[in-house]
Amino acid sequence: MKIWLSYMTSEQIKEKQILLMYVGEALAGYLQYSIHENIVLIEEIEIAPEYQRTVLFYHFLKYVGSILPSHIEYAEAYINKQNSNSQRIAQKLGMRIVGENPNGHSFRYRGELSSFIKMLR
Numbered sequence: 001m002k003i004w005l006s007y008m009t010s011e012q013i014k015e016k017q018i019l020l021m022y023v024g025e026a027l028a029g030y031l032q033y034s035i036h037e038n039i040v041l042i043e044e045i046e047i048a049p050e051y052q053r054t055v056l057f058y059h060f061l062k063y064v065g066s067i068l069p070s071h072i073e074y075a076e077a078y079i080n081k082q083n084s085n086s087q088r089i090a091q092k093l094g095m096r097i098v099g100e101n102p103n104g105h106s107f108r109y110r111g112e113l114s115s116f117i118k119m120l121r
Contacts (some may be wrong), residue, residue, distance in 0.1 A: 001009075010086060016043065021060050028056060039066055040113065042077040045086075065117040075098075075113050078106040 017035075021028040029047035033040055047057060075093075078101050081088045087107070095111035 019060075021047070021056065023051065023056065029060075031060065033064070035069070035072065038071055038073040040072050040075050043074060045060065057089075062117075067112070068113070072113050074110055075116050076108060076110045078108055080106050 015034050017033050019031045021030060027048070028051040029045070031042065032044040033042050035041070045057075051052075051057075074096075075095065076088060077086075077092060077095065087109075090109045090111075093111060094115040095109040096109045097107045099108040101108060102108065
């Protein structure tokens with residue numbers, strides 16, 4: 001994490017939020033997001049292999065939904081076109097493809113945050 005942060009400008013760090021997931025003392029993963037007007041952009045999610053495909057991810061998303069400001073209406077994420085697991089999860093959460101990133105490697109998914117949170121209950 002420290003190496004990754006060293007490549008970012010202080011301005012980039014200010015607008016980004018990073019939440020760490022722990023199971024006991026073990027770092028299980030992290031989520032990086034930023035808020036732009038009424039959209040939360042889920043920028044990166046990494047989960048340690050031993051915690052993937054567990055309920056940990058859904059509990060973590062539920063927590064994130066509970067701490068977001070009330071004016072947030074939409075959740076967005078860029079998901080690599082080769083990452084079918086993440087695409088399936090986004091679709092289960094009610095997100096749909098609304099575009100691509102400029103280099104064409106990732107789909108841009110978007111969903112209403114209220115639907116997103118209801119599915120996590």
